Amino acid sequence: MANNxxxxxxxxxxxxxxxRRVSHLGSARNGLREWRLQxxxxxxxxxxxxxxxxxxxxxATSDQTTAAAWLASPVPALLVILFVLAGLAHALxxxxxxxxxxxxxxxxxxxxxxxxxxxxILLAGASILxxxxxxxxx
Amino acid sequence: MxxxxxxxxxxxxxxxxxxxxxxxxxxxxxxxxAVGSILLAWWLVAVAAGGDVFAAxxxxxxxxxxxxxxxxxxxxxxxxxxSGIRHLVWDAGYGFEIRSAYRSGYAVLAATVVLTVxxxxxxxxx
Numbered sequence: 001m002a003n004n005x006x007x008x009x010x011x012x013x014x015x016x017x018x019x020r021r022v023s024h025l026g027s028a029r030n031g032l033r034e035w036r037l038q039x040x041x042x043x044x045x046x047x048x049x050x051x052x053x054x055x056x057x058x059x060a061t062s063d064q065t066t067a068a069a070w071l072a073s074p075v076p077a078l079l080v081i082l083f084v085l086a087g088l089a090h091a092l093x094x095x096x097x098x099x100x101x102x103x104x105x106x107x108x109x110x111x112x113x114x115x116x117x118x119x120x121i122l123l124a125g126a127s128i129l130x131x132x133x134x135x136x137x138x
Numbered sequence: 139m140x141x142x143x144x145x146x147x148x149x150x151x152x153x154x155x156x157x158x159x160x161x162x163x164x165x166x167x168x169x170x171x172a173v174g175s176i177l178l179a180w181w182l183v184a185v186a187a188g189g190d191v192f193a194a195x196x197x198x199x200x201x202x203x204x205x206x207x208x209x210x211x212x213x214x215x216x217x218x219x220x221s222g223i224r225h226l227v228w229d230a231g232y233g234f235e236i237r238s239a240y241r242s243g244y245a246v247l248a249a250t251v252v253l254t255v256x257x258x259x260x261x262x263x264x
Contacts, residue, residue, distance in 0.1 A: 013229045039229060042222050049219055053212075053257075060261050064192040067185045084178070091172035098165060123179045130179075130186035 013039055034093050041090035048083040068134050077135040084127040092120045160243045164221045167214040174211045209258070216253040220246040 012018045012032065019032065055076065059067050070076050095116050103109040184195035198204045224242050227233050233242055 011229055011231045013226075014231060039226065042226060046219065046223065049215070053215065057257060057260055064185060064188050064196075068188065071182075071185060080182070084175075084182075087171075087178075088175060091168070091175060094165075094168045095172055098169065123175055127179045127182045130182040133186040 012036070034096070038090060038093040041086045041093075044082070044086045045090060048079060048086055051079055052083045071131055071134040072137070074135070077131050081128055081131050084124060084131075088120050088124045092116060156243050157239055160221060160246065164218065164225070167218040167221070170210065170214040171218055174207075174214065177207065177211065209254075212257050213250065213254050216257075217246070217250040220249045220253075 012035070019036075055070065059070060071080065096113060099109055099112050099116070103112055181195060181199075184192045199208060224233070224246055227242070233239065
């Protein structure tokens with residue numbers, strides 16, 4: 001009973017040895033890496049998301065010059081790039097888990113995942129290029 | 139035996155519970171935010187492009203449809219953020235008791251409403 005409790009109380013997020021213990025067992029081979037990526041990006045997205053939300057609110061009624069001036073400073077430029085990267089990585093892992101649950105035909109699943117990956121990379125590229133253009137242009 | 143597949147469980151096989159509804163909402167808002175990242179990328183590109191592109195984007199965002207999209211985006215963002223923190227607490231091994239699962243669920247809903255209302259009060263009053 002005591003052993004049971006200690007087992008149910010430790011998760012891979014808190015206990016690194018669980019990682020080592022299960023990483024060679026069946027589905028844990030690939031799934032655990034995505035599980036961990038989803039959690040790590042989730043944790044990063046709490047401060048990054050709040051920073052972005054507050055910044056965008058303060059810009060809400062502003063013009064292009066103010067928005068560009070904001071992204072021309074190094075800290076906002078860096079944090080927005082990190083927000084976009086963490087957000088899109090998190091989105092891709094999440095979308096793939098939805099596809100895995102609801103897309104039952106193998107061929108459809110492969111095509112759907114390809115489209116999602118391509119879209120994610122395109123969006124990340126466009127966003128980062130945009131921020132870099134503003135940042136380097138000043 | 140014909141087993142019911144997951145997407146068709148909810149209306150016919152499950153009694154409504156706030157916990158499962160919130161779980162589904164977490165996924166739905168996650169999908170919405172993934173689609174919403176198109177809007178984010180578009181806005182960043184518009185700021186970089188400036189001129190007419192930014193003017194057109196800005197005009198779209200302050201139109202009724204644009205505001206509705208932004209409102210939906212903010213609800214999805216705050217819900218997914220609060221609900222995500224709840225999930226992280228579960229991942230760390232806390233809060234699994236039925237009572238605390240219900241409590242944290244209602245707390246997430248309340249926090250979402252408060253944050254969304256504060257956000258839009260700021261937009262329209264400041």
